[in-house]
Amino acid sequence: MDTISIKNLFKLKSVPLEPQPEPFPQNNDNHYDESLEETRKRTYHESGYRDSSRTNGNHSTLSICLDAVYSKFQNEEKEMVEKQKNLKESYVNEQKNRETEIKALFVSQETKDEQLKNKTTEIENHQHTIEALKAEILDLPRNPEKYNVKATRGASAKFWIGLILLIPITLYLTTFYISTSYSAFFKSFDAKSTIIQNVLDAKAWEKAWNDGFIEVAFVTLIPFVFLGLGYLIHMFWENKTKANYIKVGVLLAVTFIFDVILAYLIEFRIYNFEKVFGSPPFNLKIAFTQIRFWAIIFAGFIVYIIWGLVFDFVMKENREKDKIKNEQEIRQKRVEFFQEKINVLKKEIEEILASIGTIKETVIKTRGRIEELQNIIDGVIIPTKDYKLYASEYVQGWITFIGEKIAVSRTEKQTMIDDCIATYNTNLETVGANSDNQNLVYLSSL
Template sequence: QKNRETEIKALFVSQETKEEQLKNKDTEIESYQLTIETLKGEILDLPRNPEKYNVKATRGASAKFWIGFILLIPITLYLTTFYISTSYSAFFKGFDAKSTIIQSVLDAQAFSKAWNEGAIEGAFVTLIPFVFLGLGYLIHMFWENKTRANYIKLGLLFIVTFIFDSILAYEIESKLYELNKTFDSPLFDIKIAFTKIQFWGIIFAGFIVYIIWGLVFDFVMKEFREKDKIRNEQEIRQKKIDFFQEKINVLKKETEEIQTYIGTIKETIIKTRGRIEELQNVIDGVIIPTKDYKLYASEYVQGWITFIGEKIAVSRTEKQTMIDECIATYNTNLETVGANSDNQNLVYLSSL
């Protein structure tokens, strides 16, 4: 019994230890869940208040990026159309006196006409817009690192672009001048070109829009970088959420195992207590040697039978009846106490 009681004490200690572990793990799970909710809130709030989380990004960068991107598309299409048309008009197109100035400068079929005239002409007018787009991209690259050398490079880019636009404008204006000149008209030169409105119109229709494209592109790239900073911070927080969620899953699994173990301990305690009660009942009970009891009872009955046969003065029939009743009572008593079984001893438990 003492061993069983010691076992129960050990089980109680183990149960308390496991319950403490369970409590700690539940607290840890709650802490992780609170952290996850905080991180989710930060992910939603980052685009609106990046400075709140020490993120050096512009507020509303996503909206600014998309506005700039949407504006960049039509400007790009305009530059592509403009340089395809003007380059074809300047280098390959034969002008017609019946055509208007606009028709002479901007040919709606410049792309198809150039390819019809030859692969070189087609490739030239197709690829030339990318030259200007590349120059615009360089504006962004040089403007990104504000050094003296980059400022010089930036200035050279503008000069080169302006000169090329001037060449296109000069070639187109020269062809227009040749169509309309008279015998008294002087030879076309740069001085005459400077006096023509169409010359400056062609330059600024390309050059100014080219500068606008470069600035818008630079703005879009900067906003994309700002937007990217916010997205990176959001991804970092999402990875933390995934990490904490994985830890929660592991803790929940461990919690289930502990709960199962505690349940097993409780069942063992109940069984052990039951066994202790059984042992206590044995201790508190009376042990009767049934074999000896049967011998003593037999001798006792034999004494009564002898007494009835020799001492009581009644008829033979009545004596036999009394003897039979004694034997019946004897057998009933043996059955009651279990003396007729093969057991050497029986335990009679105490009862309230």
């Protein structure tokens, strides 16, 4: 088969191979045989000498002959089964390693897929939990007992209603005790004032301000004394013990006596202002017979009792409302906790997806490399360094004929030799024998 036919059957692909020991011809026992190599060298040398004699050492013809030599060398290498097996051994091992690597990558991908599935399921479970918690937060004020919360249903509405009532009652008591305390201790009565004006002075705080710092401070702060007593009654009433019942009774008695004292002083001052000659001295018995005395007590102490009951009710409903609010806050914190876990899981899922993508890319590249290795294994490995050795023997034979048999001048003969060497180097460059690659691979194009 001529050179052109051989080139049509194969295409050349230059690939870097693992460094191999210099190949030598082998016998059937797969051992190094120096005589075979020497015989092969001599054969190439003789072929060069013979072909040169046929063409009178023409360097242009040498180029064609070298192409034929390369094709012959390729065919010889292809027939050396054991040598090809040894040259391809590293590629076979690499292919096995790559196949093992792909199996490991598939196992890793399956693990990642399982992790992805578990984390997705975990996110779905957390989302369901969040939805359930949000539903509970909305339903807690309506059905606290459904969630084992010991709170009164509608506590929030009752609290606001009680608070709305408590504010004007507090303002009333403040106004009442400012006016009555001023009337009892500081007011100057006159005949122009009506009975109501003598008891409840609309300008009591203004007059106390004009009278001095002590007067205005006294009438301003005295309502807080009664409100403080009411707060203490509420606190003792919360813990229903015998001692606290006694304390509550004492505080109520003190408040009642305080109101009696205010009513007595006001009635005393009015009685002395209105008494005539022969009227008996004012005493407690006379005070008990006066309607104003009891009106002051009822307008103060009874309203104070009402204030205390409303205050106690508001505080109780506030506790009930706080129970529900606390339960809602607990559930809201759990919502935030699960939402944070979802965010962490989503980041982990992104990392897993990126890792799976990397694994898939690696699998594709590894499969591509396995295909390349299979093509190398299926092809013919040409040890180009060996070719350079035998091609040089061929050219030496060619030049030997020129030196021995062609009768031309020394200068012309040297020119012919230089042209042959240049042709030889060009051929080495063409087939890749002068490159850094140890070997070339011929892949079948069929």
